[in-house]
Amino acid sequence: MLKQVEGSAAVAEAVALCRPQVICAYPISPQTHIVEGLGKLVAKGSLAPCEFINVESEFAAMSVAIGASAAGARAYTATASQGLLFMAEAVFNAAGLGLPIVMTVANRAIGAPINIWNDHSDALSQRDCGWIQLFAEDNQEALDLHIQAFRLAEELSLPVMVCMDGFILTHAYERVDMPTQEQVDAFLPPYDPRQVLDPADPVSIGAMVGPEAFMEVRYLAHAKQRQALELIPAWASEFKRVFGRESGGLTHTYRLEDAETVIVALGSVLGTIKDTVDEMREQGVKIGVLGITCFRPWPTGAVRTALAGAKRVVVLEKSLAVGLGGIVSSNVSASYMGSPDLVHTVIAGLGGRAITRHSLQKVFTEAIDGLLEPVTFLDLDYAMVNRVLKREREQRRSGPIAEAILRELGVVAAKIG
Amino acid sequence: MFQVRIHGRGGQGVVTAAELLSVAGFREGRHAQAFPSFGSERTGAPVVAFCRLDTRPIRLREPIVEPDALIIQDPTLLHQVDVFGGLTRDGYILINTSRTFEELGLEEFASGFRAERLGTVPATEIALKHVGRPLPNAALLGGFAALTRQISLESVGAAIHEKFPTKVAEANIAAAAEAFAFVTQQMREAASAQAG
Numbered sequence: 001m002l003k004q005v006e007g008s009a010a011v012a013e014a015v016a017l018c019r020p021q022v023i024c025a026y027p028i029s030p031q032t033h034i035v036e037g038l039g040k041l042v043a044k045g046s047l048a049p050c051e052f053i054n055v056e057s058e059f060a061a062m063s064v065a066i067g068a069s070a071a072g073a074r075a076y077t078a079t080a081s082q083g084l085l086f087m088a089e090a091v092f093n094a095a096g097l098g099l100p101i102v103m104t105v106a107n108r109a110i111g112a113p114i115n116i117w118n119d120h121s122d123a124l125s126q127r128d129c130g131w132i133q134l135f136a137e138d139n140q141e142a143l144d145l146h147i148q149a150f151r152l153a154e155e156l157s158l159p160v161m162v163c164m165d166g167f168i169l170t171h172a173y174e175r176v177d178m179p180t181q182e183q184v185d186a187f188l189p190p191y192d193p194r195q196v197l198d199p200a201d202p203v204s205i206g207a208m209v210g211p212e213a214f215m216e217v218r219y220l221a222h223a224k225q226r227q228a229l230e231l232i233p234a235w236a237s238e239f240k241r242v243f244g245r246e247s248g249g250l251t252h253t254y255r256l257e258d259a260e261t262v263i264v265a266l267g268s269v270l271g272t273i274k275d276t277v278d279e280m281r282e283q284g285v286k287i288g289v290l291g292i293t294c295f296r297p298w299p300t301g302a303v304r305t306a307l308a309g310a311k312r313v314v315v316l317e318k319s320l321a322v323g324l325g326g327i328v329s330s331n332v333s334a335s336y337m338g339s340p341d342l343v344h345t346v347i348a349g350l351g352g353r354a355i356t357r358h359s360l361q362k363v364f365t366e367a368i369d370g371l372l373e374p375v376t377f378l379d380l381d382y383a384m385v386n387r388v389l390k391r392e393r394e395q396r397r398s399g400p401i402a403e404a405i406l407r408e409l410g411v412v413a414a415k416i417g
Numbered sequence: 418m419f420q421v422r423i424h425g426r427g428g429q430g431v432v433t434a435a436e437l438l439s440v441a442g443f444r445e446g447r448h449a450q451a452f453p454s455f456g457s458e459r460t461g462a463p464v465v466a467f468c469r470l471d472t473r474p475i476r477l478r479e480p481i482v483e484p485d486a487l488i489i490q491d492p493t494l495l496h497q498v499d500v501f502g503g504l505t506r507d508g509y510i511l512i513n514t515s516r517t518f519e520e521l522g523l524e525e526f527a528s529g530f531r532a533e534r535l536g537t538v539p540a541t542e543i544a545l546k547h548v549g550r551p552l553p554n555a556a557l558l559g560g561f562a563a564l565t566r567q568i569s570l571e572s573v574g575a576a577i578h579e580k581f582p583t584k585v586a587e588a589n590i591a592a593a594a595e596a597f598a599f600v601t602q603q604m605r606e607a608a609s610a611q612a613g
Binding site: 002004006138167168171172173174175268269270271272274275354355356357 | 435436439440442443444448449450451452453474475476477478479480482
């Protein structure tokens, strides 16, 4: 059924259709509306049987999800930003134990300086934790990916993180097609665990493993993720058969035919990029887009194929490997068969900085004209940066950077653009 | 695509107004996207929300920097925030005020726009009368429907019904209807003044 709803409400309803049995909740913006929505459904009795557990921290949220999943329950939680960092130890444990928990990450920057706005620093900080990581382009895909995530997690016995841009998607009202319970039931069978804490058939989960077997356990985690590269497209096809629309899969390509320049990105910024590419195509520029839906496992083959005809690649990412440059671009470079000089990194949208068509067209044109540095920061205020650097050269006690910049800007209200 | 930017203060229902507008657009079979300015809003602080309406799916995620229409919920923002920034020359402006553009000191500014696209409505007074609280957003959406004809008053009413319990919804719908009539009359007078 078509609905005009907030992204968080759409995800809450989709998760409920997946019949989770345990939901662990700890509030943090911009994720909170999702678990609030689920809490209301449990309180009303329309999501049952389901235990909604208010926990005392994110670390507890993931720990309770681990316990619930090990006991054979379909478990779900959601978090963002510092919340994801606070649960990091348990996040690795969930993957190491092979427990099929599904978690939404409403992507948000990581402090300091504290910032509640969107970028991908949180999810990408956990890129090596062993979870499958899927990125939604819009609210329809966010909703759909959750349904696919439970199936994927339980088939592989691996946890899945569904990443959706905080505020930009979670707080946006847009049209979604909400599936029926029958459709979701047809796609997602009841949870049949590979391992379960059952008093009738006791096992222990979480043994200490020494040098004699640790490598093998880790290798199997890697092998399972690489196996997922084959299963994810297969389930996306199955999803299309049941729900009648394309969603998920490893990558989405757009206007790649004859494209000499390919823009690579994750998440909701792909929409703005596609509009920009349409404008540039009208001007005769041979440019296309590769959207990464599945960031972990990294779809090496799909990326390599999509970039095979590219003369240059621009990776636009909402994350920063401080001291290196791009995180996504490092992954892209490893899959690109052309010269590494032809892969440009554009860091954009950190901490919620708006990414506009105007700035995108400018930076893409610079790439095509051969003017782009290997690593570029979109719309960075260099004058501001240089003033700070000058002050640091001149004054030993130059003071806290963030506060000095805010004072210079005289910020009283967030700017529109 | 028709792009609307709504300026107000935290607590006035700016985000709800954008949401209701998007639901009204959706009910008319259009694609609609509403989103807030994502600030950590505090009561009374300047707040912006956005709504796009289109016949095609909307992919664009940038903030609305060149709006086709502005709804200004609080006229005290006029001298604090660049509320008119990026407005197209053919743009619409609706201000919540019982004063005129001239009385607000906007006469010279307004002369650069099409007079029949500039409206004022005492939405807070209308809300107090019908709803009993100074929440002008339903009335402003009624006024917006009259000014721009982008959505119908019926769709605004249906969106309000979807969001609020029946009693609150009916009071807000009455406010929207009065504002619709007010702005319609204002437009008629402006048209006859121009013709005369």
